[in-house]
Amino acid sequence: MTKPALLMIGSYPNWDMQALERDYEVLRLWEQADKDGFVAQHAARITAIGTRGDLGASRALMDKLPNLKIIACNGVGTDAIDLAAAKARGIAVTNTPDVLNEEVADLTLALMLGIARQIGKGDAFVRSGKWANEGWPLLTRMSGKRLGLLGLGRIGLAIAKRAEAFGMPIAYHTRTKREGSAYTYYPSLVELAQNSDFLVAILPGGAGTQNIVNADVLKALGPKGFFINVARGTVADEEALLQALANKTIAGAALDVFWNEPKINERFFKLENALLHPHGGSATVETRQAMGKLVQDNLAAHFAGKPLLTPVG
Numbered sequence: 632m633t634k635p636a637l638l639m640i641g642s643y644p645n646w647d648m649q650a651l652e653r654d655y656e657v658l659r660l661w662e663q664a665d666k667d668g669f670v671a672q673h674a675a676r677i678t679a680i681g682t683r684g685d686l687g688a689s690r691a692l693m694d695k696l697p698n699l700k701i702i703a704c705n706g707v708g709t710d711a712i713d714l715a716a717a718k719a720r721g722i723a724v725t726n727t728p729d730v731l732n733e734e735v736a737d738l739t740l741a742l743m744l745g746i747a748r749q750i751g752k753g754d755a756f757v758r759s760g761k762w763a764n765e766g767w768p769l770l771t772r773m774s775g776k777r778l779g780l781l782g783l784g785r786i787g788l789a790i791a792k793r794a795e796a797f798g799m800p801i802a803y804h805t806r807t808k809r810e811g812s813a814y815t816y817y818p819s820l821v822e823l824a825q826n827s828d829f830l831v832a833i834l835p836g837g838a839g840t841q842n843i844v845n846a847d848v849l850k851a852l853g854p855k856g857f858f859i860n861v862a863r864g865t866v867a868d869e870e871a872l873l874q875a876l877a878n879k880t881i882a883g884a885a886l887d888v889f890w891n892e893p894k895i896n897e898r899f900f901k902l903e904n905a906l907l908h909p910h911g912g913s914a915t916v917e918t919r920q921a922m923g924k925l926v927q928d929n930l931a932a933h934f935a936g937k938p939l940l941t942p943v944g
Contacts, residue, residue: 633656634654634655634656635654635655635656635678635679635934636655636656636658636673636676636677636678636679637651637655637656637657637658637677637679637680637681637930638658638660638670638673638677638679638680638681638696639651639657639658639659639660639661639680639681639682640660640661640680640681640682640683640686640687640688641660641661641682641683641685641686642659642661643681643683643705643923643926644919644920644923646920646923647705647923647926647927650923650927651681651927651930654927654930654931655679655930656676657681658673658677670692670695670696671695674695674696674697675697675698676698677696677698677699678698678699678700678701679699679700679701679702679703679930679933679934680692680696680699680701680702680703681703681705681926681930682702682703682704682705682712683704683705683706684704684705684706684707684708684709684711684726685706685708685711685892685910686711687704687709687710687711687712687713688702688711688712688713688717689713689716690713690715690716693713693716693717693720693722694716699720699722700722700723700933701722701723701724701725701929701930701933702717702722702723702724702725703725703926703929703930704724704725704726704727704926704943705727705922705923705926706726706727706913706922707726707727707728707731708726708835708836708863709724709726709835709943710835710836710837710863710865712724712943714943714944718944723933723939723942724942724943724944725926725929725939725940725941725942725943726941726943727921727922727925727926727941728785728941729785729941730918730921730922730925731786731912731913731918731921731922732785732786732789733789733918734912734913734914734915734917734918735786735789735790735833735861735912735913736786736789736790736792736793737793738861738887738908738911738912739786739790739793739831739833739859739861739912740790740793740794740797742859742861742885742886742887742906742908743773743829743831743857743859743885744773745885745906746857746859746883746884746885746904746906747770747771747772747773747829747857747883748770748771748773749770751906752903753767771855771882773797773799773829774797774798774799775797775798775799776799776828776829777799777800777801777802777826777827777828777829778790778791778794778799778800778801778802778827778828778829778831779802779803779804779817779823779824779826779827779829779830779831780801780802780803780804780814780831780833781803781804781820781823781830781831781832781833781834781843781844781862781866782803782804782805782832782833782834782835782862783803783805783809783812783814784833784834786833786861787803787831787833787834790831790833791803791814799829800815801814801815802814802815802816802817802823802826802827803815803816803817803823804816804817804818804819804820804822804823805834820843820844820848821847821848821851822851824848824849824851824852824853824856825851825852825853827852827856828855828856828857829856829857829859830844830848830852830856830857830858830859831859831860831861832844832858832859832860832861832862832866832867833861833862834862834866835862835863836862836863836864836865836866837863837865840862840863840865840866841865841866842865842866842867842868842871843866843867844858844860844866844867844868844871844872845868845871846868846871846874846875849871849872849875849880849881850875850880852881853880853881854879854880854881854882855882856881856882857881857882857883857884857885858872858875858881858883858884858885859884859885859886860884860885860886860887860888861887861888861912862888863888864886864888864889864890864891864892865890869889869890869896872884873896873898873899873902876902876904876905877898877902879904881904882904883904883905883906884904884905884906885905885906885908886899886905886906886907886908887908887909887910887911887912888910889910892909892910893909893910895907925940925941928940929941
């Protein structure tokens with residue numbers, strides 16, 4: 632029996648690639664010098680795309696694949712996939728929600744503690760030998776401080792649950808108030824920032840949220856406030872953020888995501904009040920294995936004519 636042709640935009644971990652190559656004819660686009668020629672050569676046979684949240688799938692690519700039926704994304708974010716184009720063509724799109732909620736929430740709390748207690752700088756301070764002759768400065772606590780969540784989806788709720796254990800009052804901003812939530816709702820993001828010590832961005836990327844954390848929001852957060860971004864780099868006005876850090880408009884920022892990652896703006900490297908992390912919210916073996924399995928299960932369901940496990944839209 633002929634295996635379905637699966638166009639892979641980028642690589643997955645080896646355990647996923649082995650499983651996919653068992654069940655599909657895997658076409659490795661990322662390895663090709665002439666990508667357009669490679670797509671043209673196999674276009675008629677390709678019925679599925681495997682991609683990642685950072686790679687997506689463009690309208691132009693979809694237009695080259697007349698028999699494309701499904702795009703399976705390893706990741707929650709689908710802002711790099713042209714969902715309108717997929718919908719117009721009747722192409723199914725899946726992603727990998729829920730299985731990474733706890734992991735991203737764990738990292739968020741680590742970043743909050745890391746920037747407040749200067750964990751990275753403390754490690755460097757001890758390693759440098761300075762501790763023998765210098766004192767370590769007093770910093771700020773996290774327990775009991777006000778947490779503002781920009782976004783209150785699955786991951787936002789997981790972050791809130793953890794923050795409750797630190798005795799943190801929790802408030803949030805979303806487009807509409809979440810019914811049944813006991814957390815304080817602010818219809819204005821500026822107002823949320825004014826009433827937060829830690830402002831955490833955990834909302835989808837895309838045109839609708841681009842630069843939502845702007846200079847006014849950062850000014851409202853103030854010189855004792857910390858900004859944490861575990862969403863997408865695009866949700867923060869990066870120039871405004873760099874200026875706010877340099878001018879101490881805010882106390883600091885802990886960032887897992889950036890514009891133009893991984894080749895990020897080098898101005899970040901000189902900012903001592905910025906904690907930088909390489910987009911690793913879900914980057915553990917356990918969670919990445921669960922994400923890959925969900926991609927495989929969605930593809931298997933599609934080709935078996937069964938309902939998709941995690942369709943988008």
